[in-house]
Amino acid sequence: MIKEKKRKEIKAMKKPLTVIQSYAQHGYTLYEALLSRAATNPSRPWMLFDGRTWSWGEFALAVDQVAQVLLDRGIKAGDRVGVMARNCDGHVLMLFGLARIGAIMVPVNPEFGVEETRYVLHHAEVSAVAASAETLAVAQAAAEGLAAPAWFVMLDAPFAAIAALSDLMAMVSRSQLQSNQLQRNQVQAEATCLIVYTSGTTGFPKGVMHSQRSFITGGEAFVQRVYLQNDDRVMIVLPLFHINALFYSVAGTLAAGASLAIVPRFSASTFWQSAVALGATEANIIEAIGSILQTRPRTEYRPEHRIRRMYGVRASVAATFEQEFGVTHCISGYGMTEIPGVTCSPVEGPQKVGSMGPVGRHPDPQRAWAQCRVVDDLGQDVPVDTVGELWVKTPIIMQGYFRDPEQTAQAFEEGWFKTGDLVRCDADGYYYFVSRKRDIIRRRGENIAAAELDRVVGEHPAVSEAGTIAVPSELGEDEIFVVVALKAGEQATAEEIAQWCRARLAAQKVPRFVAFMDALPHTPTHKIAKAVLRADLELRARAVDLAPPTVRGARCGI
Secondary structure (H helix, E strand, C coil): CHHHHHHHHHHHCCCHHHHHCCCCCCCCCHHHHHHHHHCCCCCCEEEEECCEEEEHHHHHHHHHHHHHHHHHCCCCCCCEEEEECCCCHHHHHHHHHHHHCCCEEEECCCCCCHHHHHHHHHHHCCCEEEECCCCHHHHHHHHCCCCCCCEEEECCCCCCCHHHHCCCCCCCCHHHHCCHHHCCCCCCCCCEEEEEEECCCCCCCEEEEEEHHHHHHHHHHHHHHHCCCCCCEEEECCCCCCHHHHHHHHHHHHHHCCEEEECCCCCCCCHHHHHHHHCCCEEECCHHHHHHHHHCCHHHCCCCCCCCEEECCCHHHHHHHHHCCCCCEEECEECCCCCCCCEECCCCCCCCCCCCECECCCCCCCCCCCEEEEECCCCCECCCCCCEEEEEECCCCCCEECCCHHHHHHCEECCEEEEEEEEEECCCCCEEEEEECCCEEEECCEEEEHHHHHHHHHCCCCEEEEEEEEEECCCCCEEEEEEEEECCCCCCCHHHHHHHHHCCCCHHHCCCEEEEECCCCECCCCCECHHHHHHCHHHHHCCEECCCHHHCCCCCCC
């Protein structure tokens, strides 16, 4: 019955190439793509947030106004501007307004503390920060010491009156917006529009740079991935500092000329209610969200919702979403901040449980697309169904790591991006994730560098050394396990270690499990032997679980 329903729905859909070709061609900048969609019917809805609906025409004008404000405050092409707030329409306005003049948005996790925020703002050398009332104090403290004092913008300001972005700028007229400063074609498609900071094995985040062409192309690929239609409404519950919400939801909606509905943050208890109220037809989630929704009381479920396609639904919950929640197409795939949207389980085609799908493609079959290799430690291709590291070439790829040519060079081998993830590929070209080669922990949809936890915990005055590993979570993905060796004569409890982390790191980076050893094991090169820690079941059995009793029960690898 489900298969027949899928077949009928697919038959009724426009082909992805038809969707993107229903708009005028453009030069692959955000502004030109926006105008090409707005031109068809400016009064169509584009963005919904907090009871307000922006039409395509209104948004295009607002982008011009934001761009003019930015120019008048001295922001120019190539400048970086931090955006630190929960999801709101201001995120999208700033992204497009900055791209309009060739400047760059640097999204910052609103849960970050001062030290984490300081690293991003200083490393990016931002000229301004767009913050909310909730994040302003942290952002201001983090911006202290910048070579050039940052200008602060309040995203809580009423964007219906764009002048609220600046106390020095009155509403600008349409004639002013057509000045030489805002000529439509002055920005090139290869201009960087985003620097997204992601955890690295060094323990310090790396700034992943993406061009405007990469962003638009990523959106077109997402139209193919989920068969996004012109009249779809994409509900955004994932954070807008994340590559998923930006490259899939925002860029995909732009490419399809559809509409997006922004939710400030994911709420399990109101997810289905929001879907109904916003008229959502598509949404993206991560594994942990799928697990949470599966376990929620069915009294929260609203059967009248219209979501029929959902990206990010893993095999462990797919049956529930299809059979109980009425989501006809549960789609899964693989990508990274550096290479969004590489593989995808096809809407049209065989679905293989547990697979990341085959290599994705662009709606235009004539366009060259991603290539993947599975290689051994010597960079040699391995046979079918053999585990190896995934290497990728794709048009949707980062320009490099900002101000880090060494790490950029290390990430590539003869043009192939080395993912650091271990996969296998079957005879039909379907890829299966096996494990992470790098020392990265995946928790609540975020990549967390174990090295960062090692460093922060190691700075505790009672700690001699710390080693952080990933252990399985009952919600899917990972939990953080920190093993601590104390200095001679010093004492500390697991809760004290966690409190030390809470004061210095975002909530998702605080360890759930803490164990103590007299001394940590080491490799011959004097690195912490984390393989030994992972294999020590007795160590795991005596670890302190810092989660509230109501949510305990992680397998912790046992």
